[in-house]
Amino acid sequence: MAEPVELFCWGGGWDLPSVHTDSLVVLAYVKFSGAKLAVKSIDWTWRTITASVPQLHYEGTTVTEPTQILNFLRKQRFNADFELTAKQGADTMAYIALLEEKLRPTLLHTFWVDAENYANLTRPWFTSHSPFPLNFFVPGRQASLALSRILLTKAESPLLNITEVEGKIYSEAKECLNLLSHRLGNFHFFFGDTPTSLDAFVFGHIAPLFKAPLPSGQLQKHLNQLDNLCQFCNAILKNYFTDPPAEKRMDYG
Amino acid sequence: MSLAAEAFVSQIAAAEPWPENATLYQPLKEDQILLSDSASSLAVQTFLRMCGLPVLVSCRANAEYMSPSGKVPFIHVGNQVVSELGPIVQFTKAKGHSLSDGLDDVQRAEMKAYMELVNNMLLTAELYIQWCDDHTATEISRPRYSSPYSWPLNHILAYQKQWEVRRKMNAIGWSGKSLEQVYEDVSQCCQALSQRLGTQPYFFSKQPTELDALVFGHLFTILTTQLTNDELAEKVKSYTNLLSFCHRIEQTYFKEHERESQSGSSRHSKGSLP
Secondary structure, eight states, X not given: OOSOOEEEXXXXXXXXXXXXXXXHHHHHHHHHHXXXXXXXXXXXXXXXXXXOSSEEEETTEEEESHHHHHXXXXXXXXXXXXXXXXXXXXXXXXXXXXXXXXXXXXXXXXXXXXXXXXXIIIHHHHHHTSOTTGGGTHHHHHHHHHHXXXXXXXXXXXXXXXXXXXXXXXXXXXXXXXXHHHHHTTOSBTTBTSOOHHHHHHHHXXXXXXXXXXXXXXXXXXXXXXXXXXXXXXXXXXXXXXXXXXXXXXXXX | OOHHHHHHHHHHHHHSOOOTTOEEEESOTTTTOOHHHHHHHHHXXXXXXXXXXXXXXXXXXXXXXXXXXXXXXXXXXXXXXXXXXXXXXXXXXXXXXXXXXXXXXXXXXXXXXXXXXXXIIIIHHHHIIXXXXXXXXXXXXXXXXXXXXXXXXXXXXXXXXXXXXXXXXXXXXXXXXXXXXXXXXXXXXXXXXXXXXXXXXXXXXXXXXHHHHHHHHHHHHHHHBOOSSSHHHHXXXXXXXXXXXXXXXXXXXXXXXXXXXXXXOOSSBOSSOO
């Protein structure tokens, strides 16, 4: 590629290269596939409110959304999935759908809607990583987006009350984590010994839950009981993200 | 329902056998029901037939409002009302009928993942095409949805439903998608299902499971429903093993139904598979 490809993500924290699930998915895939691009964090810029993160810039075009970015990288021949069979590719799509439907609403709830976590962890982090005066708006906007997503997809109308949904989404998320644990079994990665896009997606969803110091984390406690998933996270962090994550600017290649 | 109430209902459900007069409620077949509701309803009917449980299908204009969760279809069994395929599968399991008992943990994880794929992609795509595509919404969805009601209620209800669905699409990030992208997503979903099915008769080799019921419900409805254009059906038809899968389930579980209703195919549905 003649020009460098730029990736905009949320910055790192809590021992992770990024605290944002979608950004982590893309960063992990970049590492797995060996793609060379310049990772720029959007912390302390106006992009915190204008950009839909993660965002890939290449020769004037912009690609957003993890699945679109992964497709783009595959077309540029940075493919972590070329050894998969057709059936495994289909399984990947199915498990990603499972993560989106069952785990993501609960992750959104844990970080953005649960009052204790939001007030003590999420809001301070995002406030301190946004420029003035956006630090007043960014966390609140993310929180209201998260709440509306949970209510619109999971709540039974007309009872749009978050407390009734909570029990249901937490039990679904625990079941989802159990299913992932069963599927992973004793292997290092979901499809044998090399990581693929499914590993990137699972890592992106689980890692913030695993590493963040949540004051009230019933889902985190459940995750800690699933040893193979915890080892999976640690292995990826150790083998692929050994750079200290506290730097604001990471350039590759 | 809260978790405690669900556990209570399961206990009560386990106490009684399946009655003869169990009823499934859905919107009116001829005039009112839309693609997505028809698909969900067919999935539930197929599942119950696969379990060998008798159920009467009753069409009501206000089925959506009678349902405890606002979604159709729902079944009325004994003195309980359960809606949507997921809870219905759990309910029948509490009564001792289950299709997925023979699966091990990894297979069950796969089955749930594929069911979520169908819900996430196919169902959302159906809702998008029905309500977010202006052409289809104006020509088909709004007139059909509000057909049992008189003016001005029909306008109000139709626009309210459209607004609700568009809000949901917005929340999950589908509102930025174009129609071609949605068709592409449907195609990818069908490709994944086709690859998983391969040459087997059912998704988990010899025995049908709730995944087979769900996939059949959606694919059969897509293939036999007339929309403004045939592009959605064409996407599905390009996968021959999915077509033969639908034929096989139709032949196995709906043969008697087909023979009875030869004369009564509705305007919306084209009747049997092409």
